[in-house]
Amino acid sequence: MFYKLLPTIFIITGLLVFTFSCKPGYDREQEPNNTFAEANDLTIGRPMQGMIDSVDDVDYYKIFVESRSVLSAELTGLRGINLSMKFFKHDSPPVLLKHIDDARKSSPEFLTNVYVEPGIYYIKVEQGARDPKSANTENYYTLRVKTRDYFYEEKEPNDTPEQATEILPGHDMRGYFSPAYNPMNSDDPDHPYREYDWFKFDVQLRHDRPLSAEISISGVPNIDSSLSLFDPDLELITRSEHNRTGEPENLSNVGLTRSGTYYIRTEAKGYMVNYDTPYKLSVNLNHHNPLYELEPNDTIEQANPIKDGLIYGDFGHQQDIDVFYYKPREGPGFYRVELTPSPSINPEMRILDANENTVAEPGRREPGSTVIYPNLHISEYVYFVLSTGLFIPDKSSEYALNVERVEIKGLVDYEPNDTRSEAVRLEDRDIIKGFTSIEGDVDFFLLEFNTRKRIEFEAAGGKNSHIKVSITDPMGYTISEYESKEGRTVTFTEMIDQKGYIIVESILEDYDNPYIINLRKK
Amino acid sequence: MIKKGLFFTLLLYVLSGCSHAPDTISTETEKDIRDINTNLRVVVYNDEITDPKDDYRSFYKVFINKIEEGRTTIGLESQKKVFEIYLSPNRHLVHIEKWILDEKNNRYVKVNNVDQPKPDFAYVDVQEHKILELNFSINLSNSASISIDYHR
Numbered sequence: 001m002f003y004k005l006l007p008t009i010f011i012i013t014g015l016l017v018f019t020f021s022c023k024p025g026y027d028r029e030q031e032p033n034n035t036f037a038e039a040n041d042l043t044i045g046r047p048m049q050g051m052i053d054s055v056d057d058v059d060y061y062k063i064f065v066e067s068r069s070v071l072s073a074e075l076t077g078l079r080g081i082n083l084s085m086k087f088f089k090h091d092s093p094p095v096l097l098k099h100i101d102d103a104r105k106s107s108p109e110f111l112t113n114v115y116v117e118p119g120i121y122y123i124k125v126e127q128g129a130r131d132p133k134s135a136n137t138e139n140y141y142t143l144r145v146k147t148r149d150y151f152y153e154e155k156e157p158n159d160t161p162e163q164a165t166e167i168l169p170g171h172d173m174r175g176y177f178s179p180a181y182n183p184m185n186s187d188d189p190d191h192p193y194r195e196y197d198w199f200k201f202d203v204q205l206r207h208d209r210p211l212s213a214e215i216s217i218s219g220v221p222n223i224d225s226s227l228s229l230f231d232p233d234l235e236l237i238t239r240s241e242h243n244r245t246g247e248p249e250n251l252s253n254v255g256l257t258r259s260g261t262y263y264i265r266t267e268a269k270g271y272m273v274n275y276d277t278p279y280k281l282s283v284n285l286n287h288h289n290p291l292y293e294l295e296p297n298d299t300i301e302q303a304n305p306i307k308d309g310l311i312y313g314d315f316g317h318q319q320d321i322d323v324f325y326y327k328p329r330e331g332p333g334f335y336r337v338e339l340t341p342s343p344s345i346n347p348e349m350r351i352l353d354a355n356e357n358t359v360a361e362p363g364r365r366e367p368g369s370t371v372i373y374p375n376l377h378i379s380e381y382v383y384f385v386l387s388t389g390l391f392i393p394d395k396s397s398e399y400a401l402n403v404e405r406v407e408i409k410g411l412v413d414y415e416p417n418d419t420r421s422e423a424v425r426l427e428d429r430d431i432i433k434g435f436t437s438i439e440g441d442v443d444f445f446l447l448e449f450n451t452r453k454r455i456e457f458e459a460a461g462g463k464n465s466h467i468k469v470s471i472t473d474p475m476g477y478t479i480s481e482y483e484s485k486e487g488r489t490v491t492f493t494e495m496i497d498q499k500g501y502i503i504v505e506s507i508l509e510d511y512d513n514p515y516i517i518n519l520r521k522k
Numbered sequence: 523m524i525k526k527g528l529f530f531t532l533l534l535y536v537l538s539g540c541s542h543a544p545d546t547i548s549t550e551t552e553k554d555i556r557d558i559n560t561n562l563r564v565v566v567y568n569d570e571i572t573d574p575k576d577d578y579r580s581f582y583k584v585f586i587n588k589i590e591e592g593r594t595t596i597g598l599e600s601q602k603k604v605f606e607i608y609l610s611p612n613r614h615l616v617h618i619e620k621w622i623l624d625e626k627n628n629r630y631v632k633v634n635n636v637d638q639p640k641p642d643f644a645y646v647d648v649q650e651h652k653i654l655e656l657n658f659s660i661n662l663s664n665s666a667s668i669s670i671d672y673h674r
Binding site: 452454473474476477478479481493495497 | 579581592593595596621623625628629630
């Protein structure tokens with residue numbers, strides 16, 4: 001009989017043991033836990049339930065961390081209540097490390113990654129400051145805390161330069177655009193509550209030879225980021241800001257011209273957040289090659305020199321402006337300028353003289369097309385101001401800028417000569433050579449004689465051009481005009497009433513071959 | 523002694539006689555004319571314009587024997603506009619073509635045929651050693667009175 005009942009006894013005994021030994025899958029807060037001293041112990045990896053049972057209720061939890069790691073915390077939403085949490089490091093008094101508050105009711109809060117070392121930490125669950133406080137005695141919130149091993153990533157909190165995480169050039173580092181708001185950054189005059197991640201790296205220059213830095217941050221879904229570099233005095237050197245969601249940012253050829261600690265700042269704009277996908281931050285340093293630009297060269301004051309008539313550059317971002325100056329060794333004369341871009345950009349070039357007056361603005365062309373300015377006259381030195389209209393972040397935005405002397409006898413097309421008042425005086429010249437320098441270029445030349453002269457003109461455009469040559473009265477009103485296509489010569493005679501203008505207008509440009517006008521007095 | 527005196531007197535006479543040769547003036551006039559490349563002067567003007575609104579800046583292209591040879595100076599229609607040229611002595615056809623300033627387009631444009639002077643031509647006899655002045659005096663209805671003067 002006993003043996004017959006034995007299986008039943010085993011089953012009942014087993015059920016009783018299971019029933020009494022089985023704890024629920026979570027812990028529950030034990031009030032009072034309203035101060036650091038009263039904090040409930042929280043086991044990493046085990047959910048903790050709590051309740052905001054009065055308007056002023058706050059709940060403290062104590063966490064014991066045994067090894068260097070990255071801690072994350074998730075606090076579920078509580079209907080009708082704007083929950084927030086603060087993360088402290090044990091000290092006397094405890095030090096606030098992060099304040100997580102998305103300023104919304106009923107929504108969960110996430111602390112994605114905070115760097116912790118062995119010791120005691122606290123989490124305080126409370127109500128956010130934005131909404132009126134209320135109680136919820138029907139529902140529990142759940143607080144889950146996890147840790148994972150730390151492996152060369154940002155060390156939150158790294159919200160200020162003083163807290164910057166050290167990054168080793170050549171070794172990519174991970175970080176998160178999280179949290180969305182940083183209530184501890186309420187004093188930021190430009191972007192209150194913005195979450196920043198700061199990094200730093202040390203530079204020791206040898207013989208004061210500058211280094212060139214390449215810094216990039218990968219694109220993260222739903223994040224419109226920006227990337228900034230600061231010098232050892234925390235002065236902004238340059239910034240990359242594409243204003244595109246999910247796109248990378250990069251700073252190219254940034255010059256590090258002195259030893260010290262440099263700082264990088266990343267941020268997500270518009271309080272965007274991504275708890276799941278980290279960004280990758282890369283820093284690479286190289287010795288500066290004088291053939292390459294050195295950022296920042298965004299202004300006239302920061303202009304890079306072009307040493308031997310050639311320099312390479314790279315638009316780091318859509319708004320990047322690169323400024324160069326060129327003082328030719330050969331001295332004053334005419335120079336041909338060629339800006340050769342990679343296929344994914346359409347750069348624009350503005351040329352300024354030594355007085356910073358605009359000499360020419362060769363028009364923007366198709367992506368990848370070379371911008372040519374065939375007859376830049378340099379008296380002393382010039383500036384080139386480059387920008388791009390098209391920019392595709394993950395494609396090459398490099399270019400080469402080449403300046404080469406032009407030796408053409410009789411070249412008198414001193415730009416700008418686009419108006420009567422800028423006309424080039426020809427004096428006793430009997431030959432004029434010039435270029436259709438830009439699309440729709442107009443060149444004015446002034447003829448002056450003591451008496452009325454009858455002149456035979458023999459005009460021919462460049463072999464690939466189409467030009468119109470006009471002769472005017474002394475006031476600049478056109479008397480006659482003639483066209484030359486594909487280099488064909490057109491001959492005509494005109495009276496010059498002591499003074500008159502020759503106007504050469506470009507209908508189709510030829511940047512390689514000059515137009516030629518011979519003048520013969522009859 | 524007498525022979526010597528007679529010789530110098532004769533020499534003086536010959537020299538002084540050469541300097542008063544009758545052809546000399548003519549030769550110098552021709553030289554002057556050639557130097558200034560002119561023996562035909564075309565003058566065009568309108569002597570009836572009194573309203574500045576009608577007084578356009580203008581010039582006249584000049585065709586000699588149906589070939590364009592140049593243009594007059596530029597001036598208001600009421601002003602004398604002159605074209606000068608040197609031609610071989612012969613009978614020549616002189617034709618003028620009126621152009622006025624189109625201020626909107628910053629250029630001179632040929633006026634329509636109906637607004638060209640009538641007549642717009644003249645036959646002239648260019649003579650040696652003379653400057654021929656051909657005057658086109660135009661009125662408000664574009665009728666031209668043509669007169670010819672010779673100057674030595």
